[in-house]
Amino acid sequence: MHVFRSEQRMTQLRPPKNVRHWPHSRDGVGVIPNSTFNAHALRINSSKASETSIFHFFRKNKINLNSVTCAKSSSAPDEPKKSPKSSETALILIRHGESLWNQKNLFTGCVDVPLSRRGVDEAIEAGRRISNIPIDMIYTSSLIRAQMTAMLAMTKHRKKKVPIVVHKEDDRSIAWSRIFSEQTSSEVIPVVTAWQLNERMYGELQGLNKKETAEKYGKKKVHEWRRSYDIPPPNGESLAMCAERAVAYFKDQIEPQLLAGKNILIAAHGNSLRSIIMHLDKLTSQEVIDLELSTGIPMLYIAKGGKISRRGSPTCPRTVGVYAYTSNLARYRELLENMEE
Numbered sequence: 215m216h217v218f219r220s221e222q223r224m225t226q227l228r229p230p231k232n233v234r235h236w237p238h239s240r241d242g243v244g245v246i247p248n249s250t251f252n253a254h255a256l257r258i259n260s261s262k263a264s265e266t267s268i269f270h271f272f273r274k275n276k277i278n279l280n281s282v283t284c285a286k287s288s289s290a291p292d293e294p295k296k297s298p299k300s301s302e303t304a305l306i307l308i309r310h311g312e313s314l315w316n317q318k319n320l321f322t323g324c325v326d327v328p329l330s331r332r333g334v335d336e337a338i339e340a341g342r343r344i345s346n347i348p349i350d351m352i353y354t355s356s357l358i359r360a361q362m363t364a365m366l367a368m369t370k371h372r373k374k375k376v377p378i379v380v381h382k383e384d385d386r387s388i389a390w391s392r393i394f395s396e397q398t399s400s401e402v403i404p405v406v407t408a409w410q411l412n413e414r415m416y417g418e419l420q421g422l423n424k425k426e427t428a429e430k431y432g433k434k435k436v437h438e439w440r441r442s443y444d445i446p447p448p449n450g451e452s453l454a455m456c457a458e459r460a461v462a463y464f465k466d467q468i469e470p471q472l473l474a475g476k477n478i479l480i481a482a483h484g485n486s487l488r489s490i491i492m493h494l495d496k497l498t499s500q501e502v503i504d505l506e507l508s509t510g511i512p513m514l515y516i517a518k519g520g521k522i523s524r525r526g527s528p529t530c531p532r533t534v535g536v537y538a539y540t541s542n543l544a545r546y547r548e549l550l551e552n553m554e555e
């Protein structure tokens with residue numbers, strides 16, 4: 215069974231016929247109007263303010279600061295203004311690159327393990343693949359493997375904006391991370407970290423070897439723990455429980471930004487992303503069992519007219535399927551190319 219292979223191999227092997235392996239080979243397509251990129255680039259135009267920060271950006275764009283890093287997923291954010299210009303926006307999902315425990319084939323869950331060398335390379339390669347897609351905001355989990363992935367991926371982005379982690383643990387952390395240059399503020403991308411996007415909590419399996427666990431409890435039982443929708447591992451979260459916080463956060467915090475015109479990158483985890491994809495692709499609890507995500511492969515969705523549709527996975531910055539069908543996206547790429555000259 216595919217689920218008992220090491221994850222490193224899983225990314226290389228073809229999935230069995232019944233496995234919904236996403237992303238698949240289809241290239242992404244989508245039309246993103248050029249105006250979206252400019253209108254929603256992080257820019258602060260206040261003529262009065264001589265000091266600016268990414269918090270002004272949040273206020274200006276009606277993003278509730280309490281909601282972006284708070285512990286509760288249920289708090290409703292301020293309603294972001296709908297922009298007539300933002301008829302289409304991009305949503306990129308990336309499962310983190312291989313971690314040191316993926317490499318050792320250990321259940322990881324909420325243990326905060328960094329990327330392996332291979333994971334670092336995967337994150338950089340993911341960044342190369344999405345280097346021509348606009349990104350205005352980044353969401354990651356609170357775990358280092360997702361944050362490393364987002365940051366490493368952004369080193370390849372051709373817009374060359376600097377991703378800046380939003381800190382609002384208390385008033386001082388807000389004040390002390392202020393940026394005092396309008397110009398600099400316009401050249402950063404806010405990175406919002408949220409525990410709700412963390413990997414499912416794997417309970418008493420955390421730190422155990424996946425193969426040995428399957429030998430001990432039986433492949434069927436362990437497959438149920440790993441892939442079923444509502445059977446939790448011992449003292450851990452089922453996918454349904456993980457979805458309760460991850461999808462709620464997505465709906466409350468991310469979707470409104472996306473539909474209001476922000477192009478968004480989410481770097482998260484196998485199961486938090488499976489639950490979000492289940493929501494986006496309207497998969498049933500039976501269908502989600504077969505959904506497997508590879509490490510470090512970006513997946514592109516396009517939000518348009520209140521709907522978010524899957525478009526595929528860019529395989530390189532010039533992926534024909536992503537850019538050729540979309541004159542505006544091609545124009546954006548051209549703009550980046552001119553910028554580099």
Ligand SMILES: O=C(O)[C@@H](CO)OP(=O)(O)O
Pocket residue numbers: 221316320321322323324413416440484485
């Ligand atoms: O160990 C984990 O945290 C997850 C993802 O790596 O494993 P699984 O493939 O069982 O969801």
